[in-house]
Amino acid sequence: MTNQKIIPKHELIIAAGRTDHQYWYDMWRYRELLYFLAWRDILVRYKQTLIGIAWALIRPFLTMVVFTIVFGQLAKLPADGVPYPILVFAAMLPWQFFANALSECSSSLISNANLISKVYFPRLIVPISAVIVSFVDFMISGMILLGLMAWYNYIPSWRILTLPLFIAIAFAASMGVGLWLAALNVEYRDFRYVVPFIMQFGLYISPVGFSSSIVPENLRLLYSINPMVGVIDGFRWAILGGESKLYWPGFMLSLGLVFLLLVSGIWYFRKTERTFADII
Numbered sequence: 001m002t003n004q005k006i007i008p009k010h011e012l013i014i015a016a017g018r019t020d021h022q023y024w025y026d027m028w029r030y031r032e033l034l035y036f037l038a039w040r041d042i043l044v045r046y047k048q049t050l051i052g053i054a055w056a057l058i059r060p061f062l063t064m065v066v067f068t069i070v071f072g073q074l075a076k077l078p079a080d081g082v083p084y085p086i087l088v089f090a091a092m093l094p095w096q097f098f099a100n101a102l103s104e105c106s107s108s109l110i111s112n113a114n115l116i117s118k119v120y121f122p123r124l125i126v127p128i129s130a131v132i133v134s135f136v137d138f139m140i141s142g143m144i145l146l147g148l149m150a151w152y153n154y155i156p157s158w159r160i161l162t163l164p165l166f167i168a169i170a171f172a173a174s175m176g177v178g179l180w181l182a183a184l185n186v187e188y189r190d191f192r193y194v195v196p197f198i199m200q201f202g203l204y205i206s207p208v209g210f211s212s213s214i215v216p217e218n219l220r221l222l223y224s225i226n227p228m229v230g231v232i233d234g235f236r237w238a239i240l241g242g243e244s245k246l247y248w249p250g251f252m253l254s255l256g257l258v259f260l261l262l263v264s265g266i267w268y269f270r271k272t273e274r275t276f277a278d279i280i
Contacts, residue, residue: 023122023270026121026122027122027124027125030121030122030125033121033125034125034128034129034132037112037125037126037129038129038132038133041104041129041130041133042133042136045133053140056137056140056141057140057141057143057144059096060089060092060093060141060144061144063092064085064088064089064092064144065085067088067092067208067209068084068088070209071084071088071209071210072084072085072087072088075210077210077211077214078211078213078214079211080211080213080236080240080244081244082154082240082244083148083152083154085148085152086145086148086149086152086154086239086240087211087236087240088208088209089144089145089148090145090235090236090239090240091206091207091208091209091232091235091236092141092208093138093141093142093145093235094138094166094167094170094228094231094232094235095203095206095208095228095232096137096138096141097134097135097137097138097170097171097174098170098173098174098177098228098231099199099202099203100134100137100138101130101131101135101174101175101178102174102177102178102181102195102198102199103195103196103199104130104131104133104134104178105127105130105131105174105175105177105178105179105181105182106178106181106182106185106191106192106195107185107192108126108127108129108130108182109123109126109127109182109183109185109186109276109280110185110186110189110280112126113280116277116280117277117280123269123273123276124179124266124269124270124273126182127175127178127179127182127269128175130178130182131171131174131175131178134174135171145239156238156239156240156241157241158241159237159238159239159241160238160239160241162237162238163235163238163239165234165238166231166234166235166237166238169230169231169234169255169258170231170235172258172259172261172262173227173228173231173258173261173262175262175265176258176260176261176262176263176264176265176266177261177265178265179262179265179266179268179269180261180264180265180268180269181195182269183268183269183272183273186272186276186279186280187272187275187279202226202228205226206226206228206229206232207229207232207233208232211236212229212232212233212247212250213245220247220249220250221249221250223250224247224249224250224251224253224254225253225254225257226254227254227257227258227261228254229250229254230250230251230252230253230254230255230257230258231254231258233246233247233250233251233254234246234251
C-alpha cells in the first residue's frame, strides 16, 4: 500500500464579523481606502456632469429663490430681522447636506457591490465616504451664502465661531440616518423609492423656507422631534446672529435624537454588515 501525500486545501474567507476593538482598528488601517472612495466619487460627480461644480450652486440657489418668493414675498412670513434670502439659505445649507448624504448613503453599498463581495474591509467606510462627498457639495454651496452676505452688506456676529459645532451635528444626523438607510436598502431594495419621498416630505416639514419662530410656542417642543429642526435652528443662530434666537429645549431634544440616530445607526449597520456580501 503506497503512502499518499495529502495536500491541504486552502480557502479564502472574507470575515465580515470582527470584534469591536479589531473593527475600529481596521477603520484606521483602511483609511486610505476611505480617501480613495471619497475622491473617486468626487471626481465622477464633477467630471461626468455637463456643468460640473456649478450644479452644486445652481440647485440650492434656485430653491432659495422659490422659497423667498413664496414665503417671503407672497406669504409675508417674518425674517427675524435679516434679509429673507439669507434666512432661507442659512437653512438650505444643512438641509442640502442632509438630503444629499441620505441619497448617497442609501445607494452606496449597492454601488460598491463588486468591492464588498470580493474584499474584506470595514463596510462602514463606504457610507462615510458618501457623506464626505456630500460635505464637499456643502462647502461649495457655502459660497452662495458668502455672496448673499456681501450683496446685503450683512456681517455675522461672534456666533459664527460656533458654526463648526453645528456642522458636526449635521454630519452626525446625516451619518445616523444614512447608516439606517444604507443597511435597509441592502436587505429591502424598495427603500430606494422611500428615500426621495423622505427628502421631499422632510423639506416641507423642516423650517427651511420659514423661521421656526412662527410655530406656536405650545407646539415647538413637539415640532423639534424632527432632528433637522435643531440643526437648522443652530445654523441660523450661528450665522444670522442679531434677533435670531435658539429654542434651547427643542434644540436639546433634537440633539438627543441625533445622538440616538447615530448610535442606533452604527449598531444596526454593524449587526447586519456580516450579511452584506451574501445578499449583494
